[in-house]
Structure formats: structure tokens, C-alpha cells
Amino acid sequence: MASITDCVVEGLKYPFNDIKKLLCFGVLFALISVISTFIGFKSMDIFRAAVHINEMTNGTLSQIPFSQLPAGDIYIVAGLTIVGFIISLLIMGYQYDFVKFSIDKKDGLPGFGDIPAKFVSGVKYFIVAMAYNLIPILVLVMGMALVSESTILPLILIISTLLFIIAYFFLIMALNNMIAHDSLKKAFDFSEIIGNISNLGWGKYIGIILFTLIVMMIISVAISFILSFITILFAATVNNQAFVISIVIAIIEGLFIDSYMSVFFNRVCGSIYRESIK
Amino acid sequence: MILDIYKDALEYSAKDWKTLVILGVICFFSFLFLPLFLITGYNYRVINTAVHGIINGRDPLPEFDDLIGMFVDGVKVVIVQIGYLLVPFIVFLIFAFISASITGVASSALMIIGCLITFVLVIVACLMNQMGLCHMANHDGAFTKAFAVTEIKEVIDEVGWFNCIATYVGLIIITLVISLVVTAIIYGIFTLFGLSGAILGADLSGIFLLGALINSAIAMFIVGPYLSIFNARSIGLLYTMQL
Numbered sequence: 001m002a003s004i005t006d007c008v009v010e011g012l013k014y015p016f017n018d019i020k021k022l023l024c025f026g027v028l029f030a031l032i033s034v035i036s037t038f039i040g041f042k043s044m045d046i047f048r049a050a051v052h053i054n055e056m057t058n059g060t061l062s063q064i065p066f067s068q069l070p071a072g073d074i075y076i077v078a079g080l081t082i083v084g085f086i087i088s089l090l091i092m093g094y095q096y097d098f099v100k101f102s103i104d105k106k107d108g109l110p111g112f113g114d115i116p117a118k119f120v121s122g123v124k125y126f127i128v129a130m131a132y133n134l135i136p137i138l139v140l141v142m143g144m145a146l147v148s149e150s151t152i153l154p155l156i157l158i159i160s161t162l163l164f165i166i167a168y169f170f171l172i173m174a175l176n177n178m179i180a181h182d183s184l185k186k187a188f189d190f191s192e193i194i195g196n197i198s199n200l201g202w203g204k205y206i207g208i209i210l211f212t213l214i215v216m217m218i219i220s221v222a223i224s225f226i227l228s229f230i231t232i233l234f235a236a237t238v239n240n241q242a243f244v245i246s247i248v249i250a251i252i253e254g255l256f257i258d259s260y261m262s263v264f265f266n267r268v269c270g271s272i273y274r275e276s277i278k
Numbered sequence: 279m280i281l282d283i284y285k286d287a288l289e290y291s292a293k294d295w296k297t298l299v300i301l302g303v304i305c306f307f308s309f310l311f312l313p314l315f316l317i318t319g320y321n322y323r324v325i326n327t328a329v330h331g332i333i334n335g336r337d338p339l340p341e342f343d344d345l346i347g348m349f350v351d352g353v354k355v356v357i358v359q360i361g362y363l364l365v366p367f368i369v370f371l372i373f374a375f376i377s378a379s380i381t382g383v384a385s386s387a388l389m390i391i392g393c394l395i396t397f398v399l400v401i402v403a404c405l406m407n408q409m410g411l412c413h414m415a416n417h418d419g420a421f422t423k424a425f426a427v428t429e430i431k432e433v434i435d436e437v438g439w440f441n442c443i444a445t446y447v448g449l450i451i452i453t454l455v456i457s458l459v460v461t462a463i464i465y466g467i468f469t470l471f472g473l474s475g476a477i478l479g480a481d482l483s484g485i486f487l488l489g490a491l492i493n494s495a496i497a498m499f500i501v502g503p504y505l506s507i508f509n510a511r512s513i514g515l516l517y518t519m520q521l
Contacts, residue, residue, distance in 0.1 A: 005350055005419050012346045207421060215353055222311040 030254030093122030102270020136163035176273035302499030319352030328514025362407035366399035412517035
């Protein structure tokens with residue numbers, strides 16, 4: 001049985017096996033970050049218009065009729081959100097493949113052919129993720145809507161956070177189980193999921209995931225330091241071009257860092273499953 | 279026995295000056311945050327070599343290959359250290375909260391007792407933490423072994439608490455003496471330069487600036503890495519004394 005460290009080290013090295021494919025995968029992330037930057041800018045415009053109307057009419061935000069908001073901006077935001085969602089489905093499809101390659105212990109990175117199949121697996125991935133997060137989201141929303149007392153509200157927040165964490169830990173093994181058997185049903189086969197986890201040992205299971213998350217956190221903090229240096233450099237040379245700078249930084253981050261992190265994390269998830277069925 | 283450890287560690291760290299310079303360069307880039315973990319990872323490798331070696335054996339210095347593995351080892355080391363230091367920190371916080379809620383003489387008395395207990399706990403935590411790292415290295419880097427407190431306590435019992443504490447005190451003294459002596463020598467040389475410069479009528483500030491620069495460069499590139507390898511090696515060898 002390989003130790004925790006071996007899994008993580010293997011996962012960290014794996015993306016370097018085929019840098020071209022990693023960068024192709026990174027293009028998707030770069031698109032997502034550019035789109036979310038645009039959405040941010042446009043929603044800023046909508047918000048500013050709403051505030052302007054509020055100041056004119058002395059009303060509250062909920063009283064503004066929809067027709068008074070800038071329609072073009074809203075259409076752009078809605079369109080971009082849909083495009084972003086489709087791209088993230090594609091990303092989930094690739095993540096599905098990464099976990100599959102990891103379970104099969106293949107050294108290469110998955111290729112880019114057969115986009116429709118990727119969409120199908122992406123939809124599966126999304127459904128399972130949503131299903132596992134449903135209970136905590138329900139608790140959170142119902143709690144926010146029903147409870148008006150301020151003393152119970154923090155308690156509900158804590159409970160839903162705990163539920164989110166528990167759901168997250170189960171979700172990883174559920175996704176692995178689904179991908180290994182290639183059937184959506186297996187994602188909700190709780191006895192098998194719990195059996196797998198206890199086969200590996202709960203302590204080791206939680207330990208691997210926590211350790212992986214800590215490593216990811218450290219890397220992203222370090223990278224954000226470096227990126228902020230780059231931002232300062234850009235800002236010093238290119239005057240008054242905040243939009244350009246943020247787009248460039250978003251592309252760099254999506255192309256290299258987000259893709260690397262995602263491949264790394266999914267590789268480790270796959271190797272957790274591989275260890276657990278031994 | 280302890281003197282043998284020091285002798286071996288002092289010789290061991292001076293084996294290869296290239297390693298020292300490479301470590302120094304990594305240390306120079308540690309403002310980028312990732313290299314910090316490379317340094318701790320390298321120290322872990324030194325401990326690993328020492329734990330599996332013998333005193334006055336001809337162990338080579340660890341290589342600088344497999345940087346990713348080194349980084350992950352470094353992260354492990356930092357997690358273990360934080361885990362151990364969390365205990366005295368939490369105890370201190372508990373005392374601080376209790377003494378903040380009561381007033382008068384009892385409050386300050388409680389705070390003093392709390393500080394003393396925290397101080398003792400910090401010393402114990404440092405001891406256990408170093409031994410925990412060695413224990414982890416001895417068991418192929420298994421995380422659970424770093425926090426197997428009873429096993430580590432048995433190890434320390436076998437080595438002897440007095441030996442351990444004496445070694446640590448000695449380490450601190452040697453570290454301080456070496457760094458002080460090096461700084462004193464450099465400043466001595468530059469004071470001589472400065473004096474001769476002043477006699478010749480040159481500007482003194484440039485010479486002092488150069489002295490400070492060279493001092494920090496030597497501290498970073500030679501003395502700092504040397505002392506860190508020295509400490510790691512000594513602690514690793516101390517662990518092997520249990521047999």
C-alpha cells in the first residue's frame with residue numbers, strides 16, 4: 001500500500017507528463033476566467049444603473065421594475081453565464097477522464113477527441129455533485145428563509161457548513177465509485193462507498209484529502225504572491241489599463257495554475273480509490 | 279556521546295560547500311513562499327539520512343533531486359511542527375481567556391501561572407516535535423508516527439531526558455556562538471578597513487554598507503545553511519542513540 005506522501009507526490013508530478021495536453025485543458029479554464037471577469041464587469045454596470053435609479057426615485061432595490069435596468073447588459077450577462085456553464089460542464093467531463101485514467105493507472109493525459117461523450121460524463125459529474133450538495137443547500141436556504149431570529153442564525157450556518165464538509169468527503173468517494181464502474185447508480189450505492197472508505201481507513205482517507213488540500217492551498221498562496229508581483233509590474237508599465245491587466249492575469253491563472261491544480265487533485269482522488277479497493 | 283554527535287554533525291555539514299550555496303540560493307528566493315518548504319524538506323532529508331546512519335559513519339549529503347518530493351516532505355514537516363506548537367498555544371489562549379474574565383490579584387496570578395505552564399509546554403513541544411520528525415523518518419514518513427506520543431516518549435526515555443535536553447542546549451549555544459563569531463570577524467575586518475579609510479580621509483558610510491551587505495550574504499549563503507544542516511544532523515543522530 002502506497003503511503004499518503006507517495007499519492008500526493010505522484011499527483012504533483014503527473015501533470016508534467018504531457019504539458020501540451022495540460023495547456024489545452026488550461027485553455028478551457030482561461031476561457032472560464034475571462035468570462036467570469038466579463039460577467040463581473042457587466043454586473044457592476046447593472047448594479048451601478050440600479051443604484052442610480054434608486055437615488056432618483058428614493059426607493060429600495062427590490063422596488064425597481066425589471067424593465068428599467070439596462071437590458072443589453074442583462075442579456076450579455078445571461079448569455080455569458082450560459083456559455084460559462086457549458087464550458088464548465090466540459091471541464092467536469094475532462095475531470096471525469098482524469099479520475100478514470102488515474103484509477104486505470106495510465107501515465108498519459110486524456111486526449112481531446114469525442115467532445116459529446118465528454119459532455120455526457122460532465123453532466124453525470126454535475127448531477128452527482130449537485131445531488132450530494134442538495135441537503136446542505138436546502139438546510140442553508142430553508143434556515144435563512146424561515147428563521148428570522150438572529151441567535152439561531154449562526155447555529156444554522158455552522159450546521160450547514162458541517163453538512164457541506166461531510167457531503168464533500170462522501171462526494172469524492174462517490175464520484176470515484178461512479179467513474180470506476182461507469183454507471184450513475186454506483187454514485188449512490190452508499191454501502192459500497194462506506195465499505196471502500198473503511199477498507200482504506202477513515203483516518204487515512206480524511207488525512208489524504210486534508211493533506212492534498214493543504215498542499216493545494218500552499219501552492220495557490222505562493223502563486224498568488226507571484227501573480228501579484230506580475231500585476232504590479234504590469235500596472236507600472238501599462239498605465240490606466242486595469243481591465244487589460246485583469247484579463248491577462250486571469251488568462252495566466254487559468255492556463256497554468258487552475259488546470260494544474262485540477263489535474264493534480266483529480267489524480268490524487270483516483271489514486272485514493274485505487275488504494276481503497278486493494 | 280553528545281560530543282561525538284557534535285563532532286560528526288560539524289564535519290558532516292562542512293562536507294560540500296556547493297550544497298550550502300544551493301541552499302542559500304533557495305533561502306534567498308524564500309520570499310516567493312514555495313522555496314521555504316524546499317528548505318524544510320531538505321532538512322527532513324538530512325534527518326532521514328542521519329536516522330538511518332550511524333555516528334561517524336560516512337553518510338553523503340542528500341542530493342537536490344526530486345524537488346516535488348522534497349516540497350511535499352517540507353509541507354509534512356511544517357504540518358507536524360504546527361501540530362505540536364498548537365498545544366501550548368491553545369493552553370495559553372485558555373489561560374488568557376479565563377484570566378481576562380476575572381479581576382484583581384487572582385487574574386494576574388493566574389496569568390503568571392499560565393505563562394509558566396506555556397513556557398514548559400513549549401519546551402516539551404519542541405523536544406517532542408524534533409523527536410517526532412525523527413520517528414516519522416524512521417518509519418518511512420508515515421504521518422501517524424509523527425504524532426504517536428507514547429512511542430516518542432518511550433524513545434526519549436531510552437535516550438534519556440537529560441541527554442536530550444543537554445544536546446538541545448548545546449545546539450543552541452553552538453549555533454549562537456558560530457553565528458556571533460562569524461559576524462564579529464566580518465565586522466572586525468571592516469572596522470579595520472573603516473579605520474584605515476578614515477585615516478586616508480575616505481567616506482565611511484560606503485564601507486559600513488558594504489560590511490553589512492557582505493555580513494548578511496555570508497550569513498544567508500554559508501552560515502545559515504551550515505547551521506540548519508548541523509542542527510538536523512545532530513537531532514537525527516540523537517534519535518539513533520536509543521539503541
